Amino acid sequence: MSNENLGDTNDLTGDLAQSVRLGLLSGADGIRLFAAKLVRKYRRSAPELSQQIDGYLRAAPAASPMRKKQMDEARPDVAQPSDDLAVLRVDTVSARQPVLSSAVMAEIQQLLTERRQAQKLLSLGLEPVRSAIFVGPPGVGKTMTAKWIAQQLDLPLFALDLTAIMSSYLGRTGNNLRAVLDYAKSIPCVLLLDEIDAIAKRRADVSDVGELKRLVTVILQEIDAWPSTGLLLAATNHAELIDPALWRRFDLTLEFPRPERRQIVETLDTLLSSDRQHFERWLPILALLFDGGSFSDIDRTIRQFRKAVTLKTASAPDLVEDLARRHSAELDRSGRHQLAMHLVAHSRLSQHKINEITGVSRDTIRKFQKAEDGHGD
């Protein structure tokens, strides 16, 4: 968690410089799009900053609508995307199969089958799935699944960073996007439009500008006309920002939920790997502490744990206690009670320790302990 914050703080200086550059070079429109990106980027790590910028955005009148001349210039432009078009060839060699609910996995298997047997379908006048949108909170496997699908289909994966495209030179954004899309359509590949909410905001949004509308239009047209030789995937964690007109156009919508308890346990097992023995007795507590979190929370934490026990910079009990303390700080009263009860039942921590971690009174903890002893024997 601290690493993430540190990352964002490092980003801050870069973002400040970029704001100045855009302000000087591209004026109100450019800085406006960049500001919208910052609002999203810092929503979690620096909520006050994010809200402040959001406030400025809302207070400033939206830029003038796209001029006719610019519209005309935005005709299809079949250029090879060059380096400054934030499109990335993603390595899929190391892609792993994500842990998914059986319902989501079944839909993905269906997608893979349709893609593999596309010829057969086409010969019957049917079409394989051409596009899908993945919705879900951060860190639940949307990008990971896109990689895995591309690997399974043996197709190259291109990811288009829409936030980067948005902050690139404004007048060229539509052209850039078209060039990338045209290129992706011309070869068999999987194209991932990550963070599609970055441009697919509701068209009525107050901070909307003409440019955004134009991009939405480009995307809508492209999804409609996507050839069945390619697969277009999109991902978002803000379903509420997606234009309904956009939703309808995807052949398939897949919702990625946060991991269930069973999947948390499975993931812990895989990730702890050879260090499992150090954490064996803490597994039930860890499963509880990760409840409501994402796969990537588990991933990050368990990597830190394994490094610490390998390098002996912290012991397993210290690590788990520390995690419990941080978790507890985010809970309400009844959540802390529940945590205390679990710690009584599933850890060998002293009442003193449990009180210190959860803030629940020792009297109450003693009662839990009595009830637990009553059950036990």
Ligand SMILES: Nc1ncnc2c1ncn2[C@@H]1O[C@H](COP(=O)(O)OP(=O)(O)OP(=O)(O)O)[C@@H](O)[C@H]1O
């Ligand atoms: N379903 C999953 N099964 C196994 N590991 C997962 C899963 N989801 C996420 N992870 C772990 O978390 C990391 C980040 O996941 P990923 O990038 O796919 O999240 P995302 O859903 O795309 O999130 P964001 O919305 O922030 O882009 C993965 O590299 C993987 O280590």
Ligand SMILES: [Mg+2]
């Ligand atoms: Mg992602």
